[in-house]
Amino acid sequence: MKELHILIVEDDEELAKSLQLFLNEIAQTTVSHDGFEGQMLGQEGIYDLVVLDLMLPQVNGYDILKHWRNEDHLSMPVLILTAKDTLDDKVHxxxxxxxxxxxxxxxxxELIMRVKALLKRSGHLGNDNQLTVxxxxxxxxxxxVSVNDKPLELNGKEFDLLVYFIQNPDTIITKDQIFDRLWGFESETAISVVEVYMSNLRKKLKKSASLSPIKTLRNVGYMFETEALA
Amino acid sequence: MKELHILIVEDDEELAKSLQLFLNEIAQTTVSHDGFEGQMLGQEGIYDLVVLDLMLPQVNGYDILKHWRNEDHLSMPVLILTAKDTLDDKVHxxxxxxxxxxxxxxxxxELIMRVKALLKRSGHLGNDNQLTVxxxxxxxxxxxVSVNDKPLELNGKEFDLLVYFIQNPDTIITKDQIFDRLWGFESETAISVVEVYMSNLRKKLKKSASLSPIKTLRNVGYMFETEALA
DNA sequence: CGAAGCAAGCATAAATTAAGCTTAAAAATT
DNA sequence: AATTTTTAAGCTTAATTTATGCTTGCTTCG
Structure with missing residues (x-):
């Protein structure tokens, strides 16, 4: 089940079919071949994006868009699709x-790319850099950070530490590696800080999510185990 | 003084001049004729939009964009401007x-229209010249500025600061970014002015609207949270 | 074998450091 | 002169680091 919903308003049934076919790979699509119906559908305000033809029976695309924007105060992205390609048309x-x-x-x-770009820009599609494990x-x-969609508050170093583990799951990470990454090679700090932060991080994970995914390998290092996360 | 900043990366000096002329009617513009310099400038993260040429000396536009998105995690809108018009290029x-x-x-x-559309979509430009969040x-x-239709009096820098936040909601903004944007790279002013203005702005928001939408992320930066705005 | 000894690692609290906040006064701008 | 901007100082708060005693598991030797 896709979460995105695209409305296609296009009277050329042939083309509409193609569009639907193209766009189905990124979203659920609804097609209207009629301007008036299309306008009504758009008014529902449930679409994440509209592909709008300009030459339509009954109502023209410009008027539909104008109505959506000015009367209905709808702000979904609209991509105009048309044979008209004079500058005036575009400006309009x-x-x-x-x-x-x-x-x-x-x-x-190109259509798919542009649609994706619009969805991304409007915050409806695969946005930022998120790690998920x-x-x-x-x-x-x-x-x-969230665990099972519950927010987890971590301070700077705790966050950095967790990120390091999540970026290297099921891999042994030595205390020195952690130290070098978080504190830097020539840091004067005692290496035992690592243990302190391990302790703090583990405590928070345990408390907020009852998880203990980080194993200690005595004399070797630590390992974040994904298997234990079932 | 305009609040929007557009970066133009274009090696053809003639064209760059024209672009600057065109775009000056909606924003402050900065031009770089060199790919490497352009990339550096973009990394500051203080621009509301970038117009990027693909054919550049030293570094090509694709690589710059790739770096911005993947390494620097920058999300400002980028409009690619180029002579290449094959489908492959666009897709890429x-x-x-x-x-x-x-x-x-x-x-x-058409350029102006597209730039405006992007700015609007990314929340940096309202219909008229109004931002609403x-x-x-x-x-x-x-x-x-008004909050809940009650006027809010802000002096120059306080205003600029608020605008920067409103144009980048739910995004971390570092102290350096704020400084670079409001005071400029080569300013001699001490960076701690930022803290003073943060304090002033927060005080006014609190007093006039009982709002505290700007969170501090120690050692990282600030974030204007829209969610907190009921 | 099994208890003592030992070292690694853990947990907690206390001390230290530094980032950020606030305020007021000085300087610059209008 | 009034307003805005900048500097400076002390204060507050949170993060970082150190210090301490405790736990665990391994080693060794009686």
Whole structure:
């Protein structure tokens, strides 16, 4: 089941079919061949993106877009798809609040790329750099960690430590490696700090998620075991 | 003084000049004719949008974009501008995280439209010249701010600071980025001014609207959280 | 064999350090 | 003169580090 929903408003049934075929690989699609119906569907406000043809029976695409933006205050990304390719047309489309403008004929790949770019930009698609292992979600952009979708508060070094483990699951990491990575080679700090932070991290993991995924290998190092995360 | 910053990376000096001229009507522009320098500038993370040429001396545009996205974790919109117009090129550009792709020659109007569309979509430009996030309304033209329709008086730097945050909600912004954007790279001012302005801004937000939307991430930076804005 | 000894690692608390905050006053700008 | 910007100082708070005693498992030798 896909979470994204794209509305396609296109009267050429042949083309609409193709579009649907293309876009099905990234989202659920709904097609309308009629301008008026398309407008109504869009008004639901449930679509993550709309592909809108300009030449439609009954109502034209410009008016639909204008209505969505000005009357209905809808802000979903809209990609205009049309044979019209004069500058005036494009300017007009953008002025009414279109996000992109693609002229027929176009390549399947380009359409998909542009749709993906719009979805990404509007925050609906595979965004930032997130690490996921078992129940752990680690967002490197905002340094937020969650375990089973419960937020886990870690301070700077604790966070860095967890990231190091998650980036090297099921791998032995020595105390020296941790030290060199978090404190730097020429740090004056005593290496036993590593133990302190291991202890703190483990305590938080245990308390908040009842997990103890990091094993100690005496005289060797530590290992973050993914298997134990079932 | 405009609040939007656009970086133009384009080695053709003639064209770069034109671009600057075009784009100056919506933002402050910085030009680099050199790929390597352009990449460095972009890494500052203070630009609201980048117009990137692909054919550059030293480093090519693809590599720059790839580095920004994958190594530096930067998410500003990037519009690729190039003579290459094969499908493969476009696909490649989009795959690396471009937001739009415009082939030379292009019309001035179309460029501006696409840039505006991107800025709008990324929350950096409102319909008129107004940014709206939660209860905040920020008018960039007359530099008037309101929270829940109550006016909020901010002086120059306080205003710029708020704008920077509102343009990058839910994103970590480092003290250095703030400094570079508000004071400029080569400013002689002590970086601790940032703390002073943070304090002033927070105090005003708290007093006038009982809001504390800006979180401190010790040793990392600040983050304007939209979620906290009920 | 099994208890003493030992070293690695753990846990907790206390001490230290440093980042960030606040305020007020000085300097610069208007 | 009034406002904004910058500097400077002391303060607050949180992170980091050290110190201490405790636990665990291995080794050794009576």
């Amino acid at each position: 489309g953008f002025q009414l609040g279109a996000d992109d403008y693609l002229t027929k004929p176009f390549h399947r790949e 078992g129940p752990f979600k680690v967002n490197l952009s905002n340094r937020i | 550009g989009f795959q690396l995280g471009a937001d739009d792709y415009l082939t030379k020659p292009f019309h001035r109007e 939660g209860p905040f309304k920020v008018n960039l033209s007359n530099r008037i």
